[in-house]
Amino acid sequence: MFLQGNEACALGAIAAGCRFYAGYPITPSSEIMERMAVELPKADGTFIQMEDEIGSIGAVIGAAWTGAKSMTATSGPGLSLMLENIGYGIMTETPCVIVDVQRAGPSTGQATKVASGDVMQVRWGTHGDYEIIAFSPWSVQEMYELTIKAFNLAETYRTPVFLLSDEAVGHLREKAELSKDVEIIKRSPKSDKPFFGPGALMPTLGQGKKLSITGSTHDEWGIRKTQSPEIQAKFTTHFCDKIRLNADRITEYEEYYLDGQTTVLVIAYGFTARSALRAVELAREKGGKAGLLRLKTVWPMPENKLKSLPTSISKIIVPEMNQGQVIREFR
Amino acid sequence: MNKRIEIWFGGIGGQGVVYAANLLGQMAGSEYKYVSAAAHYGPESRGSVTTSEVVLSDKPMDYPYVESPNIFIAMHQKAYEEITHHKATKTTKGINIIYDSTLVGKAADGIAIPATKLAQEYFKNAQMANLILLGAFLKTYTLIDRQALRKVMTESQLSKTAREAIELGLAQ
Structure with missing residues (x-):
């Protein structure tokens, strides 16, 4: 199939079980929204164009609490508007994909x-204290596959998960194999477990439980505890630990020409990693011992991998399409 | 065989530059293991220089953009000038040019196809020029088997007029 990265993302969302999309169109993400508007009605799902990005993420979080797997797509200016509610999503442990x-x-x-x-x-x-998961696709194929993974990790860790794409990958057209046979994590049925905190299962409105969902600090039943330092500590630790302690399960990376002979290591993510791989191969043609560590997840960082890099490496290059952001993680 | 073919489309917004490139990518899908198409344009809905790069390859392509263009399809003078002054074009020898001679006036070397003029004559619609030029390109550089090409044309959701425009190009 020859298709665009953004279209592959929308089809990945449908394959992962996404049945609710709320968004506001913005270049270069709009094709995701356009495709979801076509696909969701066919899959008995719900599509809604909201008044802005604040409304979009609010609807996405709300939909997750009705039992739907939900998603929105945007670009930087829209993300800036969504950030307050994304914090609400983290605090309420709401699975969704952004x-x-x-x-x-x-x-x-x-x-x-x-x-x-x-x-x-x-x-x-x-704002506040949390860890985050963000995938960084580099191809149309991965726009499909990593969208599915983003949904699965959102369910597993009960948190908003980012698919951090870019214009080059989103608008690139390539051949891709879109497998229908994908592993998806289904939401748990009704349970008597607490609603929040370690081991809690995502409840759904309308199952007969009295759900209290609040962005204020709350206990495992959702009851506001805005004066308790112990509950504040317990839950911020939980928001961080559920990702930190599982970092080796969450993080994904690829190695190219990375072994005990590598002297120059390039660490790259997203579309830049493709240019980086080309540069590494050109360097190797000229006899340079270059290698590439390609981050498929930018957050969390594969810390254990970074700690065990070969001692032969004397130089690390971190090319980025910015003035230097992720490089600060390695300094 | 390690084959990499780079085709660069250049025109202005509104001519269907990206559409023609994407269609070529779709047509090439059955014959080339790896195919990519990438577009570059501005926020304006019409008139700014728009380019699109199609890369056909037998091996995975890390870099899906033009490095050493093989063929340049010039659809407008503004894009012709921009691409011929581009570093990738200047450092590449033997680049083949096919151009819309209605809108590109100064292409010294290359195959001239009066695509916009033909579009106006046959379809009373200058916007069909992109597909006429694509057809002429497909005829000149036999990168895609004619049967495979017709199969894609039949299977894709091309309008009757669009198919006729490609056929008109193939007949040039």
Whole structure:
């Protein structure tokens, strides 16, 4: 199948079981929305164009609590508007997927031009204490596959998950194999377990439970505990630990020419990793001992992998389509 | 065989530059293991220089953009000038050019196809020029088997007029 990255993302969402999309169109992400508008009615799902990005993420979080797997897609300017509610999604442990097809910023910047300026925005953009999961696809194939994974991790860890794409991958057209036989994580049926915290299962409105869902600090039953330092500590630790302690399960990366002979290592993510691989191969043609570590997840970082890099490496290059953001993780 | 063919489309917004490139990518899908198409354009709905790059390859392509273009399909003078002054074009020898001679006036070397003029004559619609030029390109550079090409044309959701425009190009 010859299709565009953004279209592959929409089809991946449908394959992963997404049945609710709310969004506001913005270049270079709009094709995701357009395709979801076509596909969701066919899959008995719901599509809605909201008044803006704040409304979009609000609807996505709300839909998740009705039992639907839900998604939105945007670009940097829209993501800036969504960040407050993304914090609400983290605090309420709401599984959902947010696609950011990055373009050049700050502000409205260059709508049709590629950049990787939002890497730190997805990591730290909303306030408070938390960890985040963000995938970084480099091909049309991965726009499909990693969207599915994003949905699965959102369910597993009960948190908003980012697909951090960019204009180059979102608008690229390539051949891709879109397997229908995909592993998806279904939401658990009604349970008597607590609603929040370690081991809690995502409840659904309308199952006969009295659900209290709040962005304020709350206990495992959702009851506001805005004065308790113990509950505050317990839950922020939980938001971080559920990702930190599972980082080796979550993180994905690929190695090219990375062994005990490698002297120059390039660490790259997203579309840049394709140019980086080309550069590494050109260097090797000339006898350079270059290698590439390609991050499929930018958050969390594969810390254990980074700690065990070969000692032969004397130089690390981190090319990015920004003025230097992820490189600070390695300094 | 390690084959990589790079085709560069250049025109202005509104001519269907991206559409023609995407259609070529779709047509090439059955014959080439790896096919990519990438477009570059501005936020304007019409008039800014728009380019699209199609790469056909037998091995996985890490870099899906033009490095050493083999063929340049020039659809407008503005894009012709921009691409012929591009570093990738200047450092490449033997680049083949096919151009819309109605809108590109100064192409010294290349195959001239009066695509926009033909579109106006046959379809009373200058917007069909992209497909006429695509057809002429497919005829000149036999990168895609004619049968496979017709199969894609039949299976895809091309309008009757669009198919006729490609056929008109193939007859040039």
